[in-house]
Amino acid sequence: MLEKIPPREQAGRDAITAFSAQFKAAGYAALEILDGGEVSVVYCDYHDDYVVKLVSATDQQFRFSQVKYKVKRNHQWKPLDLFGTPLRGKINFDAVKNSFGVKMLEHVRNFGDQCEDIILETNVHFHDQIETLCELISKGDISYREMTLYKNIRHAFIEHFCDGVFDSHVTCFCVEKFLSLLRLRPACTYLNEDDGNFELFAGKRIYQYSEVPLSEKEKEGIAKSLIELVRSKSVGRIHEKITVDELNKLAGIKLDDLLSILSISKAAYKTLAAGGDKKAIRNTSILQRVLGDWGCSNESIVYCCEAKSNWDDWLRVNRHDLSPLDTNFLMDRLQRTIGVLKRSAAPFPQLQVEIEEIFNVLNQDYKNREITREILFGGVMASIVRLEL
Template identity: 35%
Template sequence: MRTIEALAPGEDVGRDTISRFDMQFQAAAYAALEILEGNGVDCVYCDYHDDFVVRKKIGDHISYHFFQVKTKKKENDQYSLSEIFGLSKSGVKVDDERLKKVRSSFAAKLILHGIVFGETCSDVTLLSNVHFDDSVVKTVDELRGKAPKSKAATFLANNFSAIFLIESDSDIVPEIVLSKLSLKPAVRYIGKDRESFSDAARSAVHRYSEIDLTYHETKQLADGLVDLVYRKARTKLEGVPPDGIAALIGVQLDDLLSVLSISRSVYDALCAGEDERALKTASVIQRWYRRAEADEPMIDYAAQQKVSWDMWLRNARHIYTPFELATLLQRIDTLFELWQTRGGDFTVMHDLIKHFVAEPSLKTFAGLDEGLVFGAMNAVLVRKYSR
């Protein structure tokens, strides 16, 4: 009797297709992590207009960076000039068939965004798990440098209007549009499995937010991010108004906070308190308190009181002497250590704080009540567990 496992299937295209899509989702998920840096990137659209699109918003100015993800099964393969541009190294004559082939090429489909979206399209990029042939790299470099010399770059520059069916009276500047094309070859954060993506994601999260994840947390993050992009990419948009599209198919800050298990209320409270490392602080507070089996209201309160303490301390520096504040901070550190040695229980913390604020020497400091000291304890917690 022949079992299904005993014979190899006639083709295995489906499995390879799934792997390619997963790498596309990995690339989009990795790009979305830049949102954590807070440099203007605020949304990554998944499988919308292209494989993914990165939106950057600075003030009232919005720009879009379009990405196509092209992958090959063998990592030592390269994408040729013909595959990317529909051209050969030896040069080609200009005819309708050739123009049509170039028009349907990978590069042309990307370049078209620069025509359709004009100045709001900042860049268009071909991203791949393999390298591009030298002729492709040279062509793109020349187009970006606005000095076409090779046959391929010259063909694209001289026949721009014919390729993209641009009217003669159009105000589109071919050199500007063509210069937006770039390559991102042999990226190491996408692969057939998610191991490389996991490592890269962990590094990116630390680089953008200083959050240092454990191995288990990293795996959860990686799978959560890629699965999130998959869900976003598969969301149907029929009947959805334009202003609702980003929330449905775009990865935004709330999505990343959810994957990182950081509540928006805690993050917003820390941002409002001008915490320079709001993401890091939120991560430490939430992970520590969840391990202590605290509920969400307690976690929110801890963050809010930490902010209140930070504000009180900023004002106190203008009122009390450095010696007085240094003594107070030293005593709070000692209080924190005492709490830790007694097991870190919340009931113990409450008793310690209650007796602490009742001390006559603390009356010197106006407004220093139990809530503020609780906030001070959380400030110590963040400092110690952020190292």
């Protein structure tokens, strides 16, 4: 009986779907932190649907993002939807007041040059005139100033903000600035509900930024954990006098959060990263997988990462003084050790035997280069990474 009578409304379910899309977008953006570049934190549901913090050597900037989700896949967002301005006819200033554009323009006024981008992300598409306007502005083609859409937006926003407090010239500049920072992201299929695209895109993004290969089951598990992480960072009231540390804890996603989801040891990763390993996340993942199969404890894995880092330091110092013959002999001998370990039923105990043998052979030739059993052990760890066992 229950299923035969249509429900009065589905607003609650639609709202949950929209929030799910927002969580996916924030989680997807947070994966860029793995790149080790300027993206340092993603703040969830704070100032906007999510905000990306970019930190450089001299400054910090913010990327503000709104997520617009539609169940109907052939929908197009029109100027009225985004700016409160119709394609033709009289402007309704109540629609302008409540529009996406007015709310996002506040970021330009509040953050000035620290506002790097304003992102509008959706699973559907935008009206052609909106895309044309943004494309012309991004190219620096001032012909956009002759577009009716631009004139309507400018007029509507200036009228809205020109309340006797803000000079109209400054407001006009803000409108221009807002439109120049506006970035459209249409047809983001990873936002869609129940089609598996988020798991697929997240897996590709993880590999893009960290080169950590994932099985289908791992992709699914990480995707769920990522969405749950964003959800946990999107709840709870944030008071006005919050500190940066408190904000990061309550609303921010940082590298440590992602390492936990990827099941990568923070201690092992930080050891490699501190040693200048450019692929620290990937290399930690490889060592954890191989050494875990060998039955090593987490403490042993951290030690192995330290040994690899020490080997990298030793090789950087000594490789230019070694002859090509010596270098190739050493690298070949370490790699052949991996083959022995693959065939061994107890690889870690066998490794000790192999290291001792290599050390005894090389000790006389390398005694002036401070080669030790620990350095050779680190060389084997580096060979494991290099061969991607």
